[in-house]
Amino acid sequence: MTEVPARDGAPPRVGLFVTCLVDLFRPTVGFSALKLLEDAGCVVEVPQAQTCCGQPAYNSGDRADTVAIARNVVEAFEGVDYVVAPSGSCAGMIRKHYPDLLADDPRWAARAGDLAGRTHELISFLADVMGVRRVDAPGFDRTVTYHDSCSGLRELGVKAQPRALLKSVEGVRLKELPGAETCCGFGGTFCVKYPEISNRMVADKAQAIADTGADALLAGDLGCLMNMAGKLKRLESEVEVRHVAEVLAGLTDGPAIGVGEPR
Known part of the structure; x- marks a missing residue:
């Protein structure tokens, strides 16, 4: 059985960052992430206030909109132990780029850094944080x-x-x-x-x-x-x-x- 990292003896509360593409084109990926996280012993929350991670605006040089989006994400996911996304791209945006985006604003810099430290890509979170070594899947003969x-x-x-x-x-x-x-x-x-x-x-x-x-x-x-x-x-x-x-x-x-x- 997986030893569940917990705070105050309780199962970890995970905020699922669904991602835009999953929400709009492939909800099955979101349901799969939910199942995997719950099977690993997590209590999963899906904050309704979440939107895009801001990467399209960031890649287009629209820093003002990216900062506004980042602040929204920071607020949406405060209060959970971890933030997990079924996307290395979105998780990387939050973990690697939010601290730099909000570094010049004392009101937000610490909050962005805290969020970054709690954010993980789904599969690495299962393996590296939750210690999952096996999954309960019916099989995939391919x-x-x-x-x-x-x-x-x-x-x-x-x-x-x-x-x-x-x-x-x-x-x-x-x-x-x-x-x-x-x-x-x-x-x-x-x-x-x-x-x-x-x-x-x-x-x-x-x-x-x-x-x-x-x-x-x-x-x-x-x-x-x-x-x-x-x-x-x-x-x-x-x-x-x-x-x-x-x-x-x-x-x-x-x-x-x-x-x-x-x-």
């Missing part, structure tokens, strides 16, 4: 390959954790993806600013995925997954695309990412 999303990998050190937990899911056979640490070309607003470069990057990634012969592609960031799923679909690939949380939680009965959506 040969899978895994893409390491840029922010999760480079800002938060998410690499071994998802692979370790996938080993506990019956039927999963992991085939490593050549260039797994290479960007898929999404990069938030990067794919809008530089569409030709982005398209070439995701085309190379899709070819590498196909070359593995895997049945399914997994990753921890929905933006990356939607980008790669779209390219694979246009190439008429049969590779099944899912967020790793869905597989770890056993919520894989529904359609894969990109299935049923227009080309």
Whole structure:
């Protein structure tokens, strides 16, 4: 049984940062995160006041709006022990960039730093904070390959954790993806600013995925997954695309990412 980190002897209270993309396009990822956190012994709250993490505005140079969004997130998640997001990109924004954004404002600097220290990406939180070594999933009989999303990998050190937990899911056979640490070309607003470069990057990634012969592609960031799923679909690939949380939680009965959506 997992030894649950607790404050005052109580189970940890976790604020689930759902993320915009999960909320709008793939709620199953949010339900999967909720299940995994509760199975690990956490009491999960989903603050209704949460919005975007501010990364699109931040990447576009709109510092004023980013600061306003950051303050809203700080206020929304005060009072919980941890903040957990099923996205290395959003967790990285809060953990790595909020302290700098609010550093010049004494009223907010300490609060931003406190929030940053309590914020984690979902899979690393389960493995590194909660000590989860196995998950209770019904099985996923696929040969899978895994893409390491840029922010999760480079800002938060998410690499071994998802692979370790996938080993506990019956039927999963992991085939490593050549260039797994290479960007898929999404990069938030990067794919809008530089569409030709982005398209070439995701085309190379899709070819590498196909070359593995895997049945399914997994990753921890929905933006990356939607980008790669779209390219694979246009190439008429049969590779099944899912967020790793869905597989770890056993919520894989529904359609894969990109299935049923227009080309």
